[in-house]
Amino acid sequence: MSKRLQTIVLEAILLVIGITTVFPFIWMVLSAFKPNSEIRALDQSLLPQEWTLDNFLSLQDKFDFVRFFANSLGIALIVTALTIYTSCLCGYVLAKYRFRGRNAIFGFILGTMMIPWAxxxxxxxxxxxxxxxxxxxxxxxxxxxxxxFGIFMLRQSMSDIPDAVLEAARIDGASEIYIFHRIVLPMSRNPISALAIFQFLWAWEDYLWPYLMMDSEEKQVLSVGLTTFNGRYGTDYGGLFAATTISVIPVLVVYLIFQKRFIAGAASAAVKG
Structure with missing residues (x-):
């Protein structure tokens, strides 16, 4: 098999996998514009036979969607910012400082990644x-x-920062805080962007922990709030699809902002032989 034919076959397989993966999402978005009677019908069609915006317009009447959305967005942004900063700080110390027990600490951090979250x-x-x-x-x-994971990712990336750059800054009188914030962080934009996407997605879609810890309805997050569409005698599929469609928007926005650096950042964290 020629190299050209192998490329065509591989691209065809990837296309099929891509369509299979994206199709349920497309079906959900289009179903958000259908009335519930059409969603429950046995005779299904991809495009709505009767387009409607009622599922979106009535969201706030069914549950406090704006409040839940704001709670999720605020918590996800705060968690992402804190995770990025602590990961950068710890990763920099483990990558560029020499002290006794450094490898043991890094091994312990890697060990925490192997513990099941449950x-x-x-x-x-x-x-x-x-x-x-x-x-x-x-x-x-x-x-x-x-x-x-963030510490591991940033530590691997910051190991590639030339020591000569840091030593030159120290010779010029730069403090360690200045070096970290003005030299190291700008040089680590790619892995930071990759970590931002991962962490925002994890924080945004977290369900079990907020469900266990938050009792007040006004403090609850969107992932838990979406379960209110499951009624005792039925499910409001139209409202559920509309709310889920809107909830995907922040994740897409974050990905579009950082996508140019995402692949490079993920690759820079690869384990080096």
Missing amino acids: VTIIPRYTMFEAWGLRDNYLALIIPAAMSG
């Missing part, structure tokens, strides 16, 4: 309950403020 739910819940932080936004922010 194992930590009960002890984490007990801790925050004892601290009186239940039904408090801090309970959603503190556990996600540091990321083992």
